[in-house]
Amino acid sequence: MVAICLYDTCFDRTLFTGKVKLLLLMAATLILQHTGNSSLANPGCRDKCGNVSIPYPFGIGKYCFREGFEVYCPPDDVPILNTSGTPLLEINLNFSEARIQNNISQVSNITKFNDMLIGASVPVQRFFLVSRTRNIFIAIGCSTVALVAGDMETPIEQDAGIGFYVISACASFCNCSGSGCCQIAIPRNLKSFFPVFWSNTLIRTPNLSPCSYAFIAEIGWFTFDPSYVTSQNLHNQFGFGPPLVLDWVVGNRSCEAARKMGSSYPCVDTNRYRCNCSTSYEGNPDLAEGCRDINECDHPSMYPCINGTCTNTIGSYSCTCPAGTQSKDPKNSPCTPIPSTNKHHQVKVFIGTSIGFVLIIICISALLIQYQKKKLEKEKEKFFKQNGGNILYQQMLAKQIDTVILFTIEDLKKVTNNYDRSRELGRGGHGTIYKGILDDNKVVAVKRSKIMNVIHAEEFVQEIIILSQLNHRNVARLLGCCLEVEVPILVYEYIPNGTLFQFIHDNHGRAAVSLEDRLRIAQESAEALEYLHLSINRPIVHGDVKSPNILLDDKFMAKVTDFGASRILPKDEVQLMTMVQGTLGYLDPEYLQERKLTEKSDVYSFGVVILELITRKTAIYFERPGEGKNLASSFLEAMKGNRVGCMLDSSITGVGTKELFQEVTELASRCLSLKGEERLSMTQVADKLKAIRKTLHLTEKVGSDSSICELPPSSYWTARILAVDIETPHVDRVGTS
Known part of the structure; x- marks a missing residue:
């Protein structure tokens, strides 16, 4: 306080x-x-x-x-x-x-009985009072009664004749030793005042006193001189006015x-x-x-510390006796030497206790550090074994594989600068991706996941080995992993130009992406998925195909990445999933119903990516605040109403012919078939995109013809769409990643 x-x-x-x-x-x-x-x-x-x-x-x-x-x-x-x-x-x-400067009120020629003149007023406003103990009321003159009238916080008696509060009165006469001066204390709580002069002609002696004066001044300021009564000396000497002391409160x-x-x-x-x-x-x-x-130690006369050691504290100070001396109260009594026997004994006890205490602290700290190290080592060993690290290590020793790098926790902390936020490349519900720099200055992407699908260690290791052996220009390579943590950390090659989602939807003022670039990215992505589906005679299903999982390198070439949801399927079999995984807006309806993850599940998701490329709408988009629409459902409904052309991005509708756009929309439609068996394979999708790109430069431009909205669907899909009543679902606002 x-x-x-x-x-x-x-x-x-x-x-x-x-x-x-x-x-x-x-x-x-x-x-x-x-x-x-x-x-x-x-x-x-x-x-x-x-x-x-x-x-x-x-x-x-x-x-x-x-x-x-x-x-x-x-x-x-x-x-x-x-x-x-x-x-x-x-x-x-x-x-x-x-302290303020007051006025001296002065009057002359008061000759009539009960004549009254009012002097200059001094207003003292709110929060201020005229100090009763520091000021005094003074009147000078002959046969003059001076009054102080004004406003008070507590009303006193009101004089009915003059209409204000009479607070103090002082009468000055010149018939007794020629004094001509009087003074009187002022009451409490005076807020503002003005002097009043009241003359009585029965006792008036005008020849002696040409003027009368009245004022309130600071006590001790004024010394009376008889010449003030008979001359103008007072006014000449103190015309600037006396000091007045005010009390103030807030x-x-x-x-x-x-x-x-x-x-x-x-x-x-x-x-x-x-x-x-x-x-x-x-x-x-x-x-x-x-x-x-205040530093009390600088004022020993006020804050004594008799031959002791003074220490300033907040709001106080302490006084202690020097070593070898004692006092019951060092502030008030001197410190005296401690008897020698007592002193030596206390010193020995203190030294012994201190050494013992320090040794105990050192031992406890060493034991705790050792315990923590062993605990961390056991945890790392436990997770390493649990994640199949021993199996992977044995295969690496046997030189059966040489495409996987095993990183330690310390390695990844070093390359990511201890997972510095400035190194973040992306953050989502499943984890965070960091930019890492290896010792040879190679840049990598470190994916630190929050959750992991529960599979057997051998199966996980086998997936890591197979994924690390993938070698396709449109597939982001898996370089290695860290298995010393509960959820393994994966290390991929670094792709510098962000995601396809950002390229399409967050261009931040860049020129619109051309139709040629969109078709090229679609073809490259399709070829990457085709490669996964046909890889080593054992299909690899990506399981989470979406525009945020398609990266663009320094030449804007597509690279499919993020195999966190990937599954390597036995030949001629499908994977039965116990829980739904993937992203809202891209999920295969058949997979949602039957929990069967197949290559055709990736085809459906890729169909949504094609729609993103040609419409520049997100998988879940919002035409009105709070009302989300499913892009695939809206597209199929537009196909049914022969209005699919109106959904196309206006920046590309002036490039190709109606027939070209009809081919692209038909391709997307066949990928989005509700039945997996009716969908194209990724090989067919890649071939179709390649053919569309070849014909793009040979076609005439559509121009700004508004009839692009009326693209007719193909005969193959017209019958199927008209036979199915499609309802566009409405969903709450959700993210697209």
Whole structure:
């Protein structure tokens, strides 16, 4: 706690006892010594006007002061307190006081009985009171009664004759030792005032006193001189006006009520209403973090530490005796030497205990480190064996294979810079792919999966071996793996130009992809899948064919990758799956119903990829917010309505003939047959795409003819589509990966 709340209903300075005043004076001295050039103004605001320091809540300029505490600094550098419009002489932050320049009210020629004249008023606005203990009311003149009238926080008696509160009165006469002066204390809670002169002709002696004066001034400022009564000396000497001390507060509630105000509670450093920094703190409590800790050790006279070692702490200090000495209270009594027998014994005990404690810590730490190492080694061995590492290692030793690299955990941490996020190439629901750099500066892609299909170790190793032996220009090579983790980490060759999905859908201002490039990428991808299906007389079903799994190299040649869902099928058999795998929008309907993963499942998914290429729509696309449509279903429905041409990407419809687009859409349709046996094989798909590409440059351009929307379906598919009522499903918004 670094600020205290000093709430006073009457705001009477008499509440501060002599002891409290002494403490505050000491605190003020410390602040002057420690704050030095540190500004007590709001950050970024002027802290001085001329020679007058302006601490917060006072301030010069917008956002620099609290409401009611604005100060204007004119070119002559004489600050003006805007609430009263009077010159500001000094601000005392510790006692919550402000000294301003008051007026001296002067009247002459009051000769009639009960004549009354009102002097200049001094408005003291909200949050300010005229200090009762620091000011006094003074009247000068002969046969003159001076009154102080004004506004008070607590109404006193109202004089019906003059219409304002009569607060204090002082009568000055010149018939007793020629005094001509009187003074009287002012009451509490005076907010604003104006002097009133009231003459009684029965006792008036005008020849002695041509003028009468009345004013409130700081106690001790004024020394009376008899010449002030009979001449203009007072006005000539003090025409600028006397100093007046105002008390100020930042709020008019109790401390408890103020704390409930929340963000509008003005004592921002901690709790208070008139704020002072707590004991052992200095600074401006009206600013956030404005109170700073005092180093008590720099002030031994105030914070004693008799021949001990002083240590400053936050909000306090500690005092300890040097080694070999003792004291019950080092702050108040001196440290004395410890008897020698006691000292030697304590030193021995301390040294022995310390050495024993250090040895215990070292032993425990060494045991824990050794335990963790053994635990990690056992886990690595367990996973290595569980993932078929022993089988793979034996085959590598027997030189049956030389196409797989076995990486350790440490190897992959090194090549990926400990899986640095800046090395991420892609992140999805199944895992993250990182860019890795091997010792020979070869760049690789490291796939760190979250889940893995549960298969036998021998089967997994066999898949790794076969996949690593694949050698086709349109298949991303599997270089190796790490089997020391629960889910094996696979390492592929690095393909630099991102995915087909990004190339089609996220071109970021690039020119539209040409029809030739789209057909070429489709043909290359089809040839890669054909190679997998015919590989080594044992079909490899990819299982998750989609545009994000087709990469583009530095020449934008297609590379099929991500065999995380691949399955190597025994010849003339299909794989019965226990759980659905793949991506929404690309899944084979027959596979969803029968859980049978075949080469024709890849054909269906590839048909969706063809649709993406010619329509530039995603597998699940949104025509309206929150309403997703299945691209394959929408395409088949458009075929049924003879409106499939309207779905084509407008950037390519002006390149080929209707017949060419009819061939492409027919190819996609045959890939998307609901029955797997009616779909083309990947060999047929690749051949068909090759033939379409050959005829592309020999055809006439369609131009901008809007009739492209009315592409007729082939006779083969017309009968089948018209015979099936296709309903386009609507799905919630989902991702496309």
